[in-house]
Amino acid sequence: MKLGARALLAAGLFASATLAPSPVRAEEPTASAEAKAGARAAAENGTNAFKASRYAEAVDMFLRAEALFHAPTHVLMLARSYAALGKLVLAKEAYLSIVREELGPKAPAAFRNAKADAEKELADLSPRIPSLQVSTTPEAKHVVVTVDEKPLPAALLGIPSPIDPGTHVLRATAEGMAAPEKSVTIKEGEKAAVVLELAAVASAAPITPVRTPVGPTGPAGGREQPPGKTSPGRIAGVVLMGLGVAGLGAGGVFGGLSLAKRAEADEAFDTCGAGCWGPPADAVRALDEDANQKGTIGVIGLAAGGALTVTGVVLFVVSKGTPGKAPSKALVTPWIGPQGGGVVGRF
Incomplete structure (x- = not known):
């Protein structure tokens, strides 16, 4: 499911949090023999991890098993693993999905036993949730x-x-x-x-452009500089290049964080499933919003860093001048705004 569809679904689920999801008949899912075999293998690994108190691993295995083939027995063990990890809210939602599931007359006995166990364990868990x-x-x-x-x-x-x-x-x-x-x-x-x-809180002071004269002026179009002294324009170029590299680095970091959050949102949505609601749906939406915020910061950092770096290189090159002579007139005005940053001026 695409991001936009998932965000729309999460919002709808939150708005209708008091409504129970549509029941699913446990004997209806159809899957290939390979999928069923894979689900059994994943569930077996999950059970072994649960018995060895490796609850995070157990969660992963039962999620994989449920993704391959739906069974109340998978969800029951998933709920128990969440509870063992202290994730009581997720555990309750998993129990509820079993309790609310409609079992047809041909449902296996294991499914009926899982539903009975879920009802009892849900009653024990609910008072524990703060x-x-x-x-x-x-x-x-x-x-x-x-x-x-x-x-x-x-x-x-x-x-x-x-x-x-x-x-x-x-x-x-x-x-x-x-x-x-x-x-x-x-x-x-x-x-x-x-x-x-x-x-x-005090509002941040507005950024005021700094008008920095790069070269001194004189009646003959320039004034002699001491031999061997670095041009102020070149110094400004180096500074801007440094700021640009820092901006690119920050943009890359936030871009990576955005991708990580997006992957976490996808995983949470897959865990949540199409019939989830309440806190799990809220968590998916929150992860999406966090990913969007970090992505926006990353784009701004990359744009501003690129502009500053390019401007710094240009300023460094054009400020070379002639030995012992500073540029006749040059003016640099750094700027930073919501969509990026850069430098304007004349050389």
């Missing part, structure tokens, strides 16, 4: 709250929502305001509430 209510004060416009660097949907601001136990990092920003970072440790079954105190 909740976190995040709110901000005072009232502000365009409030953005992140939990562990993932945006908290605006609809969940100020109301309790399920969260995994452990330590979580909270941040909040608003129009002209920000709140200090706050860490909170939540235990199983705890109902936590955190208020983030927003305070006014």
Whole structure:
């Protein structure tokens, strides 16, 4: 599924979070003999990993098995692996998908047993899942709250929502305001509430172009420079090339982070599946948004870095001049904007 379709699906699932997904009959899936055999092998490896307490490996194996062939038994072991890792929210969603699944009269006995086990284990798990209510004060416009660097949907601001136990990092920003970072440790079954105190922050000072005369002026079109002294234009060129390389490096880093987040979003969506909803759908959307933000920063860094590097090279070359003579007149004006950066001037 393409990114746009996945983002649209995630948004729709979040909007209808209170609606149960359409039931799937367990005996309906059809798959090739090779797919079924591969699913059995992956499930066997997952079971061995689970018994050896290698729960992350078990999650990977059961996800692979479920991707090859759907079976409530795969999802049941996936839920147990998530629970063992402390990912209680994902474990609950996996249990729920089994409980809500419609089993036809021809469903195997193993599937029926998996559903019965899921109902019992879900009842035991639900009280263990903590909740976190995040709110901000005072009232502000365009409030953005992140939990562990993932945006908290605006609809969940100020109301309790399920969260995994452990330590979580909270941040909040608003129009002209920000709140200090706050860490909170939540235990199983705890109902936590955190208020983030927003305070006014100084706006960044506007960037003022710096008009730097590259060469001195004189009545004869130039003034003698001390022999052997490096031209100011060449110094400026070297500086701009350095800034450009730094910009290219930053752009490349953020581009790589964007690709990593995009891959993580794809993996989360594949895990979530077409019938997921609630927190897993929110997580997919948050990963997509994070990937978009990092991708935008990467593009800006590459554009600005390229412009600065090229301008620095040009300035370095044209500022060579003649020995002992500075260029008659030259003016350099660096600029940086939302879409990139560069230098304008006359030489």
